[in-house]
Amino acid sequence: MSLHSLHRLTASKALQLIRTDQITVEEYARSLLKHVESRDSQVQAWACLDPDLVLSQARALDRVPKGERGPLHGMAIGVKDTMYTKDMPTEHNSPLYKGSLIQVDASPVMTLRNSGALIFGKTTTTEFASTTVGPKTYNPHNQGRTPGGSSSGSAAAVADMQVPIALGTQTLGSIVRPGSFNGILGYKPTWGAISREGVRMYSINLDTVGFYARSIQDFQLLADVFRLQDDEIPKPFILQGATFALCKTEVWPEAGPGTVKAMERAAELLRAAGAEVVELELPEDFNGMQDLYLRVSQGDGRTAFLGEYTTAKEKMDNFLVGQVENVSNITRREQLEALDIIASLRPSIDRIASQYAAILTPSALDEAPEGIESTGSAAFNAMWTALHVPVVNIPGFSGSNGLPIGLSLVAPRYKDRYLLNVSEEVSKIFEEGGWKSEL
Amino acid sequence: MSLHSLHRLTASKALQLIRTDQITVEEYARSLLKHVESRDSQVQAWACLDPDLVLSQARALDRVPKGERGPLHGMAIGVKDTMYTKDMPTEHNSPLYKGSLIQVDASPVMTLRNSGALIFGKTTTTEFASTTVGPKTYNPHNQGRTPGGSSSGSAAAVADMQVPIALGTQTLGSIVRPGSFNGILGYKPTWGAISREGVRMYSINLDTVGFYARSIQDFQLLADVFRLQDDEIPKPFILQGATFALCKTEVWPEAGPGTVKAMERAAELLRAAGAEVVELELPEDFNGMQDLYLRVSQGDGRTAFLGEYTTAKEKMDNFLVGQVENVSNITRREQLEALDIIASLRPSIDRIASQYAAILTPSALDEAPEGIESTGSAAFNAMWTALHVPVVNIPGFSGSNGLPIGLSLVAPRYKDRYLLNVSEEVSKIFEEGGWKSEL
Structure with missing residues (x-):
């Protein structure tokens, strides 16, 4: 393989070349x-990328x-800019954290760095990974479209071959949706399986750390x-x-023609x-999940942003201010009811999912919708996030404009390795789904 | 009031004097x-206290x-040394974080600082607030005894009139137990009611931020x-x-004579x-909670310390290494079962507790047991922590050695303000419980 195309390798392949x-x-x-360098102006996936730092780390690794x-x-590996990195600022796409340098690594970054990973740069995010207002990043397949969010830069960078792997987080649909929009694999593990120490919290009950890659082997x-x-x-x-x-879930009436066709194919x-x-068809108890998970994220958002709110609420997106002020007037009773109902559905979905190879x-x-102002809807993702089950987005399909569409595989909680094995095989056959990346 | 005894004031009283x-x-x-200064050698409640910093902050406040x-x-306010403070190191009582200065405030510290609080110093803790190995701190009532933990310094400092208020956290019994051992009020709010951003996590399902004080009005x-x-x-x-x-709970057979007498009185x-x-008597479903919450904390500990484990496990307490290595061999099935059973008991305890003024x-x-090597048992606390209900420790009683003993009041989730009102009245009558602080 020529040195010029090393960037196209999956992580597993690159590691093999390095190892040998x-x-x-x-x-x-x-x-x-x-x-x-050649692509950054068209994609803008990075909140911080210092080539000198990358090279000095690379040389240090070569000396080990x-x-x-x-x-x-x-x-x-690209790191979502809501995770602390000891050698780069962590800005959460918030003016309140401009240039903020935290001199410890978030736990997942620590684990990766200690395992020999090259911490490449910080990827763009929506504000505190919590709004749907897109950052500067474009969908690498089409500059007129959003890469999705909140893990916008991570998904775009992996799709665009700028890094083989990136870290993301999902509160509602922030890993799986950008995975679909960018035509790459996105993996949201079981809730709680990876530490969120040093990873900005929005909803403690929902936030999950996960990854993007271009091969299941990398996961x-x-x-x-x-x-x-x-x-x-x-x-x-x-x-x-x-x-x-x-x-199909109760969200199905919202599905566009691309997703309908992808499910058929x-x-x-x-x-x-x-x-x-x-x-x-899920049992009736699962109806109303859309309302329930929003009550949970609203209840959690009420406390998550209070600190910054007391610092300078005028420097926060209105949505975040509204979370603190509980503008949707969700009562404690409604919040607890949502938490308790969702908790009761978790063992149910485990039982249901375990009857199949996967959902x-x-x-x-x-x-991906047009424009980069909005990162799109998480309607199809959030139920699974709230149920804490592992999900893998598998690309392979396309919409009427030729942009990628992926589908989700879901397994019971803590069947992560099983789900990766299923995804390995399914991803092979979805390659015939009609979409191929031109990047 | 003489300037010499201002330190004895509750926060509410001190604020009133400042306001007027x-x-x-x-x-x-x-x-x-x-x-x-006069007491530090006997109590050693502080992991970091810089008098110059305190005074310069105080003067800045006076200029507002x-x-x-x-x-x-x-x-x-004293801040447990597992919470980030932008102007003081955060060491978690871990050699891995010696001198570690994080230049942001944890969310609760941010909220307090923005509300005009004087961030006084960092209080001692057990390692990552997770072990029962005591820090250097002594029980201010008796130097031969532990102040409890993990919020050791916070409880000791408030009991010893070194600060009127301190922040603590509770994963099993780390606020309520030291409250009891030190003869002060300890308040563990409903789980999730206060952000844990920037507060070291052990168990994401259990950890709760709370407070110590010497008056309910301060809470x-x-x-x-x-x-x-x-x-x-x-x-x-x-x-x-x-x-x-x-x-009395299923832990009652473990209760010592002091606690038995306190409950009677x-x-x-x-x-x-x-x-x-x-x-x-709680319904049978609540039996076995002791096993269940340990499965939860073990399941969470498995991920919480992985980052540091990959950095230098030899610099961690064996207990923490054992958490990462899951030495108790808890399966995912057992972990999930515990999470799901406990979740199903939360609405039950709400219903039960709502039938009474309080539990x-x-x-x-x-x-408090002898010596400072071990911070004692959380057996009576952890069930309530796992149930996410608010708890207030009310002092007033004493054991056979004249040391303080407190009792817990419990209310349904998100009845925090109600519980504080109940605690206000109960704390007044518990003053006749037979114990008075000599500090």
């Missing part, structure tokens, strides 16, 4: 940086004696490092004879691979 | 500092024009600033005719004040 001395971390970093190298030695590497262990080591998954549950592909696909459900209303 | 120009914030701060002063203008001031609002503004509470539920005092006291239950096994 075919390339140095510095060479790899230079290839990524060169590509970023072979026996002391970590499992992710040289793996470049497996990360899952190893983060010790995401199921109770049983899952066997390699076989599509033939497996039964998938197609779950996905069922065809699964059946062609020897799997069964049945339609799953297949939309990742977004349709392809 | 009878004292300056600087005078108040000097009185506290002088007292700290009257119309621009916050509701807590001049209120001195009311804090509750105003943190916008702890019940659905209904509670009326002043009247003991006459109220019914309290005496709940409390019932007498309540009855003497015209209240009814009935014994409450009265022990705060600790007995008076």
Whole structure:
């Protein structure tokens, strides 16, 4: 492989070349940086990227004696700018944190750095990963469209081959939706499986740390490092004879033609691979989830932004001010009822999901909407986030404008490794879904 | 009041003197500092206290024009050293964070500072507020005894009149138990009612930010600033005719003679004040809570310390290493079962507690144990923490060695203001419980 196209490698492939001395971390970093340079004006995925810092870290990694190298030695990773990085500012896309340098790493960053990862730069986000007002970032497939949010820069950078992996967070749909809009894999692990220490909180009950990549194998590497262990080591998954549950959810009337077509095509592909696909209608208890999770996020947002509100509410988006002021007038009783109902549904969804190979459900209303002002709707994602189940967005489909559309696979809580195995096989057949990245 | 004894004032009283120009914030701060100086060698409540910083902040507060002063203008507060303070190191009692200076305030500190509070110093804690290995701090009532933990320094400092208010956190029993051991009020609000942004996490499902004080009125001031609002503004509470539920819980066989006597005496005092006291046996579903909350904290600890574990596990207490390595071999199924059962009990305890004025239950096994090596048992506290209900420790009783013993009042979730009103009246009658502070 030429040094010029190293940036196109998945993390697993790049690590292999580094491990076998075919390339140095510095060479790899230079290839990524060169590509970023050529594309940054069109994509603008980075809130902070210091090439000198990247190269000095890369050289430091190259100097680490072979026996002391970590499992992710040289793996470049973008970090959402709501996570502390000890060598770069963390600004949360808020004027209140302009240039704010916190001299510790967020726990996930610490784990990655200690495992040999090259902390590449900070990726753009919506304000505190909480609004739907887009940052400066464009969808790399089409500059007239949003990359989604709140993990906007992370998704765009991975799709655009600027880094093979990036960290994101999801409160409602902030990993899965941008995954769909950018045509890449997005993985939201089981809630609580990865520490959120040093990761800006919006909803303590919902926020989940996760990843973007361009191969499931890369997620497996990360899952190893983060010790995401199921109770049983899952066997390699076989599509033939497996039964998938197609779950349209109560949001289905909002689905655009691209998502409707993607669900149909996905069922065809699964059946062609020897799997069964049945339609799953969730029990009535799951109706009204849209109202319930908004009560939870509103209840949590009421406390999450109080500190900044007392500092300078005029420097915050109106939506955040409204959260603190509880402008939607949600009572404590309504908030607790929502928390308790959702909690009672978690073991239910585990039982339901465990009857199938996985649940297949939309990742977004349709392809990425026009403009970068709004990052789009999380309507198809938030129920699963609230249920704490792991979700993987698998790309492969496209909308009427040729932009990517992905679909979500869902498994019971803490069946993360199992879900990654399923996703590995499903992602292969979804490659025939009709969409190919031109990046 | 003489300038020499200003340190003995509750926060509400001190604020009143400042508001009416009878004292300056600087005078108040000097009185506290002088007292700290005279007592620090015997108590050692502080992980960091810089008198110059305190005085320069005090003078800055004195310069704030009257119309621009916050509701807590001049209120001195100790901050547990697991919470970020932009002007002091945050060390978590961990060698990994020696001298670590984070240049933002944790959300609760930010809210307090913006409300005019004087951020006085950082109080000692057990390692990451997670072990029961005591810090250097002594019980101010008896140097041969622990102040409890993990909020060791906060409780000791408030009991010893070194500050009127301090911030603590509770994962199992880290606010209520030290409150009992030190003979002061301890308040653990409803879980989620105060942001934990910038507060070190151990168990995301359990950790709760709360306070110590020497008057309920001080908690009311804090509750105003943190916008702890019940659905209904509670009326002043009247003991006459109220019914309290005496709940011994399944931990009762572990209760020492001091706690047994305190519960009896409390019932007498309540009855003497015209209240009814009935014994409450919780439904069978609540049996086994001790096992369940430990599964939850272990499940959460597994991820909470992974970052530091990958940095230098040899610099961590064995207990923390064991959490990451899941040495107790708790399966995901067991962890989820515990989370789901506890979640299902939360609406139950709300319903049960709402039938009474409050639940009265022990705060600790007995008076503070000997030595400062171990901070004691959280057996009586952790169930309530896991149920997310607000709890106030009310002092007033004593053990066979004359050390203080408190009891807990519990109300349904988000009845925080109601519980403070109940606590106000109960704390008055518990003053006849047989214990008086000699500090």
